[in-house]
Amino acid sequence: MKIVIVGAGAMGSVYGGLLAEAGNEVYFLDVYKEHVDEINRNGLWIEGTSGDRYIKNIKASTNPEDVGIVDLAVIFVKSTITEEAIRSNKAVIGDNTIVLTLQNGLGNIEKLETVVNRTQIISGTTSHGANMLAPGRIRHAGSGATVLGELDGKVTDRINKIAQIFIDAKFEDVKVSPNVMGIIWDKVLVNVGINPLTAITGLRNGELLDYPETEWILEQAVSEGEKVAKAAGITLNTPDPVNHCKEVAEKTRENVSSMLADVSKHRKTEIDNINGAIVRIGEKHNIDTPVNRVLTNLVLWKEKVYK
C-alpha cells in the first residue's frame, strides 16, 4: 500500500517506520528539513521498545509533489497546524485516498474536512510514546493500543483492511471501535486534567496527585469536560473519567506531559484543541466550564510571554 505520513515527528516516524518495515511504500512529509535529509541519506533510526535498527526504505520530502496521490494518508501533525498541513499537502489526496487522523485533541476531523470529503476520513487514537533524539533518530519509548474507527461507527471492510495493515506491521494491540469518537474524548479528558496543570505548575504527571490543590483542579476540569461530552452526545467508554485521568497520571507519574514540554521549549501548545475546545463546545450547549476557562487562559498567557 502507498502510504504517506503527514507530520513525521517522533510518533509519525514510529508509525511510518513500522509500516515501511512491513513492506509498504512509505513516504514522510515534514517541514523539518534536517530530519528529511537524514532519512534520505542514512535511513530512519528507531531504538527502544520495538528494537534498535535502521529502516532504509522510506522516502522523505518537504514537498507533496514528490509523493503524488496515496492510498492512505496518516495525519500526525500537532493539532495546532492540522488545517495548514492538510491544505499545503492536498496534492497527495485523490478521490480514493483514505485520510486517517491519529492526532491528539478535538477539532482535527473538522479541520481535515475543509479539504477532504468527510467520507474519506477515519479516525483513531494511539497509546504509543516516542521522542525525537536527533534528526533521523527516534526513540520508541512505549507501546500501547492503536484504536481505529469510522466516524459513523460502522465496522466496514475498509476499516478492517486498514487495521490489518497495522497488525501486519507488528503493532501489537490494534482494535477497531464502533465508538471512536468516545475513545477520542476519553483521551481528551485525560489531557484536560493533566496537560495544562503540568504546563502551568511545571510538575510531572503523577506529582499532580501529591498536592490536594492540584488534584482538586484536575478533578474539576475533568468533570466539567465529562458534562460537556454528555451534552455533545458523546458516549464515553470510561465510566469514571476523573478516576481514569488520575490512573493515567499515576501510571505516567514520571512523564513530562507534552504540554509541559511545549511550554518549556516555548512552542505553541495544543491548549485550544483540549481545554479550549471544552470551553467552546460547553458554550454551545450552555454548560459552564470556569475551571477549563481559567486553565486555558493561563496557558494562552504563558505562550504570550515566552521570551
Ligand code: PAF
Ligand atoms: O499529552 C501527553 O503528554 C499524554 O497524552 C499524557 C497521557 C498526558 C501523558 O503524558
